[in-house]
Amino acid sequence: MGKIRMTPAVLEQIADRFKVLGDPTRLRxxxxxxxxxxxxxxxxxxxxxxxxNVSKHLQVLHGSGYTSRxxxxxxxxxxxxxxxxxxxCDLMCGRLERDHLAQxxxxxxxx
Amino acid sequence: MGKIRMTPAVLEQIADRFKVLGDPTRLRxxxxxxxxxxxxxxxxxxxxxxxxNVSKHLQVLHGSGYTSRxxxxxxxxxxxxxxxxxxxCDLMCGRLERDHLAQxxxxxxxx
DNA sequence: CTACTATATTCCCATCGGGTAGTATGCTAC
DNA sequence: GTAGCATACTACCCGATGGGAATATAGTAG
Numbered sequence: 442m443g444k445i446r447m448t449p450a451v452l453e454q455i456a457d458r459f460k461v462l463g464d465p466t467r468l469r470x471x472x473x474x475x476x477x478x479x480x481x482x483x484x485x486x487x488x489x490x491x492x493x494n495v496s497k498h499l500q501v502l503h504g505s506g507y508t509s510r511x512x513x514x515x516x517x518x519x520x521x522x523x524x525x526x527x528x529x530c531d532l533m534c535g536r537l538e539r540d541h542l543a544q545x546x547x548x549x550x551x552x
Numbered sequence: 553m554g555k556i557r558m559t560p561a562v563l564e565q566i567a568d569r570f571k572v573l574g575d576p577t578r579l580r581x582x583x584x585x586x587x588x589x590x591x592x593x594x595x596x597x598x599x600x601x602x603x604x605n606v607s608k609h610l611q612v613l614h615g616s617g618y619t620s621r622x623x624x625x626x627x628x629x630x631x632x633x634x635x636x637x638x639x640x641c642d643l644m645c646g647r648l649e650r651d652h653l654a655q656x657x658x659x660x661x662x663x
Numbered sequence: 664c665t666a667c668t669a670t671a672t673t674c675c676c677a678t679c680g681g682g683t684a685g686t687a688t689g690c691t692a693c
Numbered sequence: 694g695t696a697g698c699a700t701a702c703t704a705c706c707c708g709a710t711g712g713g714a715a716t717a718t719a720g721t722a723g
Contacts (some may be wrong), residue, residue, distance in 0.1 A: 445645055447583050449576065455644050456576040463571030465564040466711080472558050481670060494712055496671055506651055515669045515720050525647055532640055533566050534556055540617055575681080592700060605682060607701055626690050626699045665723085672717065679710075687702070693695085 461505045462529065466490065467498050471507065471526055478520040572616045573640065577601065578609050582618065582637055589631040 445451055461467060466488075473479065473487045485495050499519055502508045509522045521527070556562055572578060577599075584590065584598045596606050610630055613619045620633045632638070 445649060447645075449580060451645075451648070452579040452583065453576040454648055455641060456574050456579050458644050458647065459570050459579075460574030463567050463574040464711080465560065465567040468563040468567050468570075469560060472563065482668095491713060492670080493672080493714080496669095497711085500671080506647070512670095512720095517670065525643060529640065529643055530566060532636060532643070533569050534562075536569065536617070536636055537562070537565055538556060571680095577681080602683065603700075604684075604702085607699095608681085611701080623690095623700095628700065666721100667723100668719100668721075670718080670720100672715105674713105674715080676712090677710105678712105679708105681708090682706090684705090685703085688700085689698100690700100691696100691698080693697105 458505055461501055461507065462526075464498070466494065467502055468530070470495065470498055470502065471521065471530070474508065474519060474521050475527065478518045480516045480518055482516075484519070569616055572612055572618065573637075575609070577605065578613055579641070581606070581609055581613065582632065582641070585619065585630060585632050586638065589629045591627045591629055593627075595630070 469488050469490075470484055473484055479487070481492070481495060481499065484490075484499070485492055488495065499508065499510075503510060503519070506522055507526050508519050510517055510519045512518075580599050580601075581595055584595055590598070592603070592606060592610065595601075595610070596603055599606065610619065610621075614621060614630070617633055618637050619630050621628055621630045623629075
């Protein structure tokens with residue numbers, strides 16, 4: 442597993458990757474892409490976000506390699522570049538789930 | 553897997569978790585904790601960061617449940633609360649590795 | 664060519680977040 | 694009690710970032 446040594450420089454690159462996922466708007470876009478390839482317009486409609494906003498975030502996602510894209514006439518089709526992204530989200534989601542359960546247990550005991 | 557529906561509210565919570573990992577200083581602290589429980593002073597020495605800085609980031613990590621802690625006299629001992637954090641880092645690290653390889657292949661071809 | 668459309672980019676503003684210095688808290692030793 | 698230490702908290706500066714309006718680019722239709 443650990444072929445890479447976790448030097449500060451490497452950690453900075455990893456942090457950059459996490460930072461890209463640390464924005465709800467971008468996560469919404471990634472979720473929307475779960476359904477398959479989509480154009481920018483479709484993503485705008487699916488999320489209700491502004492055009493400039495969506496376009497900008499898509500550049501960020503693509504810049505970090507989370508998406509692939511192809512141009513077809515006026516349209517740009519975006520898709521998830523691999524499934525690791527979803528795996529990351531699911532892992533994080535699992536953490537959330539457990540924490541919520543733990544919190545509910547605490548609340549249940551107190552009341 | 554997907555017991556939770558990915559509503560915008562949920563995605564916001566997930567984004568918050570990722571945001572915490574999206575900072576190189578915090579990743580350095582998590583890495584330092586890989587070696588086991590440590591006091592704040594030890595983390596300061598291990599990383600070379602300022603005291604206030606380390607303390608603040610530890611609050612953030614603890615607030616998101618990435619660490620547990622116990623007080624012992626003057627000292628506060630921090631430790632990783634589970635191994636999922638490391639799994640997340642390894643997954644992200646795997647992405648990095650593949651991207652670097654892909655980039656090297658491209659550079660190799662061009663020259 | 665002009666008009667229209669989809670996407671990208673630029674600019675501006677408000678907010679957020681990291682780093683640091685200084686201060687506060689709280690424990691220990693004496 | 695005082696002195697000293699480990700840690701936490703506050704205040705401040707400053708650079709980064711998200712959002713939106715306006716503008717630019719580039720492809721299409723006629």
